[in-house]
Amino acid sequence: MNNNVQIIKERLFNGIIKENPTFVMMLGMCPTLAVTTSCINGIGMGLTTTVVLTLSNMLISLMRNIIPEKVRVPSFIVVVASFVTLVQFMLEAYLPSLNDALGIYIPLIVVNCIILGRAESYASKNPVIPSIFDGVGMGLGFTVGLGALGAFREILGAGSIFGIYIFPESLEPIRLIGLAPGAFFVLAFLVAAQNKIKASRKEKGEVVVEACTSDCGSCKTCIDRVKSVIASDKEEFAKVASKEAEKKEEN
Amino acid sequence: MADLLKIAIAAAMINNVVLSQFLGLCPFIGVSKKTKTAAGMGAAVIFVITIASALTHIVYYQILDRLNIEYLETIVFILLIAALVQFVEMVLKKMSPPLYSALGVYLPLITTNCAVLGVAITNISDSYTFVQSVVNGLGTAIGFTIAIVILAGLREKMEYNDVPESFKGTPIILLTAGLMAMAFSGFAGLL
Numbered sequence: 001m002n003n004n005v006q007i008i009k010e011r012l013f014n015g016i017i018k019e020n021p022t023f024v025m026m027l028g029m030c031p032t033l034a035v036t037t038s039c040i041n042g043i044g045m046g047l048t049t050t051v052v053l054t055l056s057n058m059l060i061s062l063m064r065n066i067i068p069e070k071v072r073v074p075s076f077i078v079v080v081a082s083f084v085t086l087v088q089f090m091l092e093a094y095l096p097s098l099n100d101a102l103g104i105y106i107p108l109i110v111v112n113c114i115i116l117g118r119a120e121s122y123a124s125k126n127p128v129i130p131s132i133f134d135g136v137g138m139g140l141g142f143t144v145g146l147g148a149l150g151a152f153r154e155i156l157g158a159g160s161i162f163g164i165y166i167f168p169e170s171l172e173p174i175r176l177i178g179l180a181p182g183a184f185f186v187l188a189f190l191v192a193a194q195n196k197i198k199a200s201r202k203e204k205g206e207v208v209v210e211a212c213t214s215d216c217g218s219c220k221t222c223i224d225r226v227k228s229v230i231a232s233d234k235e236e237f238a239k240v241a242s243k244e245a246e247k248k249e250e251n
Numbered sequence: 252m253a254d255l256l257k258i259a260i261a262a263a264m265i266n267n268v269v270l271s272q273f274l275g276l277c278p279f280i281g282v283s284k285k286t287k288t289a290a291g292m293g294a295a296v297i298f299v300i301t302i303a304s305a306l307t308h309i310v311y312y313q314i315l316d317r318l319n320i321e322y323l324e325t326i327v328f329i330l331l332i333a334a335l336v337q338f339v340e341m342v343l344k345k346m347s348p349p350l351y352s353a354l355g356v357y358l359p360l361i362t363t364n365c366a367v368l369g370v371a372i373t374n375i376s377d378s379y380t381f382v383q384s385v386v387n388g389l390g391t392a393i394g395f396t397i398a399i400v401i402l403a404g405l406r407e408k409m410e411y412n413d414v415p416e417s418f419k420g421t422p423i424i425l426l427t428a429g430l431m432a433m434a435f436s437g438f439a440g441l442l
Contacts, residue, residue, distance in 0.1 A: 026421075030365050034273040074333065081326040089322070107325045107372050108274070111365040180271045180436065184429030192415075192422040199417070240348065 008133045015137020022145020023194065027114045031105050032146060033183040040162055042150025043143055044098045048087055048106065050139025053115050055083045057123040057135035064124045076119045081110045114142060153177050153186060255386045257442060258379075262390030265439055268366050269398045270432040275366035279399055280424055282357065289403035293396030295357040297389065299339060300367055303332050304388025307371040308381050328371050336361055366395060398435075402427060 021027045028049075035045040056079050060067075067075045088106050091099040099106065109115065118138055123131040154160060157178025159167030167173055176182045266272060269279045275296075282292045307328050315321050340358045343351040361367060370391050374384040405427050414423050 029276050030273050033276070074330070077329055077333065078326060081329050085322060085325050088325070104369055104372055104376070108365050108369060110325055110329050111368055113277075176433075180273075181429040181432040183273065184425045184432055188418075188422040188425035188429065191420075191425065192417040195420070195422065196417040 004129060007130045011130055011133040012137040012140070015134065015139070016141040016144060019138075020141040020145060021114050021138055022142060022149070023190070026191065026194075027117060028112045028142065029187070030108065031112060032149065033187060034105055035102055036146055036150040036153055036183065036186075037178055038154045038158070038163075039147055039150040041098075041101050042146035042148075044095075045102055045105065046139065046143025046146040048091065048102070049109055049112065049114070049142055050136065051087055052080065052083045052109055053118060053139045053142075054132055054135035056080045056115060057118060057131040058128060059083075060119045060123040061126060061128045061131035067124075072124065073116070073120070076116060076124075077110065080115050080119070084109045114138060149186065149190070153182060157182060255383065258383055259386050259390035259393075261442060262387050263394035263397065264435065265441060267394045267398055267432075267435050267438075268369070268391045269395055270428065270435045272369070274369040275364045275395055278357075278360060278364055279395075279402065279428070280421065282360070283399050283403040283406055283424070286400060286403045286407060289399045290396070292357045292360075293392075293399050295361060296364065296366070296395050297392040299332075299336060299358070299361050300370055300388045300392040300395075301385060302339065303335055303367050304370055304374055304384045305381070306335060307331060308374055308379075308384040311375055324372070324375065328368055332367050332371070366391065398431065401431060405431075 015021075019025055022032055031045055031049070036042045056076075059079050060076060063075075063079075084107060087109075088099070091102075091106065118134060122134050126134070151161060155166070156174050157176070159165060159171070159173035174182075177186065262268075268274050269276060278292055278296075283289045310327060310331060311321070311324065315323060315327065336358055340351075343358075370388050374387055377387075379387055402424070406424065409423065409427070418426070
């Protein structure tokens with residue numbers, strides 16, 4: 001039992017601080033940019049994702065010995081999509097204002113790489129309880145990230161926090177930060193700050209968790225897949241080419 | 252006709268899928284190093300999104316709507332898109348090897364491109380007709396292509412610039428994208 005508590009603590013710490021999806025791993029950039037126009041939207045999106053992530057991690061971990069290796073990813077997607085649909089109904093029924101604010105980004109949780117990433121790298125290999133808390137930890141980490149970015153953009157862009165106006169009247173808020181370009185700028189400075197911190201930590205010789213640099217090629221799952229596609233293509237093209245060459249020789 | 256043109260321009264320019272809706276950011280940043288690969292990715296996206304818009308529209312109104320199971324939208328659409336991408340890959344491989352060798356590498360990456368699912372869901376939530384859906388899909392995909400090709404062009408030029416150490420890589424791309432988003436917000440007065 002004591003051991004379990006230890007694992008739970010470790011998972012929560014890992015998700016919220018050590019491998020924070022927003023600040024350290026840079027995962028799920030689409031919702032990060034889109035919904036952080038205000039603090040409350042960011043937190044709402046984060047908590048919605050947390051619920052989906054926890055439930056999908058739980059179910060995938062329970063089914064990890066039943067799902068055949070070959071149809072792994074499609075089955076994960078079906079599980080995630082089902083939970084997203086459920087959560088969407090709950091939001092429509094109980095929090096319609098949040099549902100309207102997040103709009104299309106709720107069904108798009110399905111393609112959020114945090115969820116499939118955790119299913120693939122953690123839940124499909126570990127027992128149920130650690131997987132559940134892995135989901136909770138990662139989800140809360142995402143919530144903290146989105147909430148912080150949302151608060152930053154709301155304070156600078158609208159001069160308010162949680163809808164309460166805090167700027168003195170003589171000070172005009174920077175409207176741009178709240179709009180689409182501002183989202184890109186804020187994220188750019190966040191990544192730059194992160195690069196700076198990582199570089200100084202590397203100099204000290206500490207181990208640094210590498211981020212997904214929003215470059216799909218850098219993710220291991222993607223790069224393996226693309227490599228295998230390229231390799232199999234090369235073989236087939238070589239075959240086709242040699243066949244055509246043979247035909248020409250015959251002629 | 253004017254109505255369709257309006258939808259296409261709104262989708263491509265005013266509500267640009269990457270720069271104002273933030274969908275499909277991964278390929279936007281990941282595959283924009285060279286203009287040529289960016290154009291390839293853009294072509295693949297145009298191909299897939301247009302077909303996906305048509306297909307999801309048919310499936311929604313002919314199957315889901317008739318059986319009163321519209322709530323399965325998300326699950327059905329994501330599976331449909333994944334299957335479609337695989338299918339397109341196989342068809343291209345058999346029918347048109349040159350086109351496949353140009354687009355092939357990008358096709359598996361498109362399954363996880365949230366723009367495809369995003370367009371399919373928008374088509375349904377805005378209750379577009381079949382033709383409008385296809386036009387909206389095509390417009391959105393063209394908008395994506397325009398954005399990614401421009402970004403790739405800028406990045407090729409930026410290779411020779413002296414960028415501060417911490418801003419190398421993703422941050423400078425995001426800053427560029429932000430400036431592009433500012434330029435694109437100028438289209439807001441177009442319609």
